[in-house]
Amino acid sequence: MIDISITIVAYNDEVDVRNAVCSILEHTAVTISKKIYIVDNSTKENTLSFLAKEYKDVDYQKPEKNLGFGGGHNYVLNNLNSKYHAIVNPDILLTEDSFLTLMGFLEKTGAGMVVPRLTDEQGELQSVYRREPTLLDMAIRMFFPSLFKKRQSYHTMQDMDYGKPFRVPFAQGSFLVIRTELFRELGGFDNRYFMYMEDVDLCRQVNIKSSLWYCPKTSVIHKWERGSHKDWKLLKLHLTSMFQYFRKWGWRLC
Numbered sequence: 001m002i003d004i005s006i007t008i009v010a011y012n013d014e015v016d017v018r019n020a021v022c023s024i025l026e027h028t029a030v031t032i033s034k035k036i037y038i039v040d041n042s043t044k045e046n047t048l049s050f051l052a053k054e055y056k057d058v059d060y061q062k063p064e065k066n067l068g069f070g071g072g073h074n075y076v077l078n079n080l081n082s083k084y085h086a087i088v089n090p091d092i093l094l095t096e097d098s099f100l101t102l103m104g105f106l107e108k109t110g111a112g113m114v115v116p117r118l119t120d121e122q123g124e125l126q127s128v129y130r131r132e133p134t135l136l137d138m139a140i141r142m143f144f145p146s147l148f149k150k151r152q153s154y155h156t157m158q159d160m161d162y163g164k165p166f167r168v169p170f171a172q173g174s175f176l177v178i179r180t181e182l183f184r185e186l187g188g189f190d191n192r193y194f195m196y197m198e199d200v201d202l203c204r205q206v207n208i209k210s211s212l213w214y215c216p217k218t219s220v221i222h223k224w225e226r227g228s229h230k231d232w233k234l235l236k237l238h239l240t241s242m243f244q245y246f247r248k249w250g251w252r253l254c
Contacts, residue, residue: 002033005082009072011041016090023094039072070189070198077188089174091223101218102177112210113178115171117219127156128172136254173199197241
């Protein structure tokens with residue numbers, strides 16, 4: 001059994017994936033045994049396969065079709081032979097040995113999943129830690145982002161002390177480390193979501209079975225492209241996933 005497995009789901013973002021992989025290999029201690037799975041949903045053919053040839057810790061997978069975000073991560077679920085598993089976006093960069101710190105946090109606390117400090121490239125903390133979403137919160141986020149600032153502040157947990165660990169109802173799925181046994185027990189991501197809301201769903205399931213915590217002891221850069229705010233097709237996908245989420249968990253208004 002290896003220490004940690006990592007999945008990165010790619011979609012026509014070769015440069016970002018290469019940079020993410022290189023940052024992981026550069027900053028993760030060689031004493032940590034690891035396997036980085038690249039699941040390529042891209043429309044291009046085998047543009048990232050060279051990484052598996054260059055680095056022994058990289059495994060390249062090319063499904064027959066675009067499986068979406070959660071489906072892409074689930075694609076290697078049955079192959080995992082690790083104590084911990086990391087869900088990593090292509091737009092992530094490590095600047096320190098974050099996996100060592102996060103695995104140590106899980107070991108010490110007994111938590112099921114952990115999220116680090118996620119910052120932009122200038123080091124500013126991002127608002128990716130949230131209370132469970134309601135219909136009101138999602139409507140504000142999607143359609144009225146410049147209004148209802150007090151409610152947005154509450155939803156994004158601005159009242160918490162980010163210098164200390166705390167439990168998180170929902171952390172954006174850009175960078176999460178989970179116990180592999182728990183991830184497998186949950187069946188990975190719910191495949192009903194093609195893209196969006198699958199991370200909310202997973203966090204909710206983790207908090208039912210165990211707990212999700214924020215760890216302030218390590219930071220990871222997240223470049224954060226908010227695609228659904230710019231593309232009508234992605235917005236439609238987001239709204240469809242929201243409908244599926246609330247139908248599953250209940251139509252909580254506020």
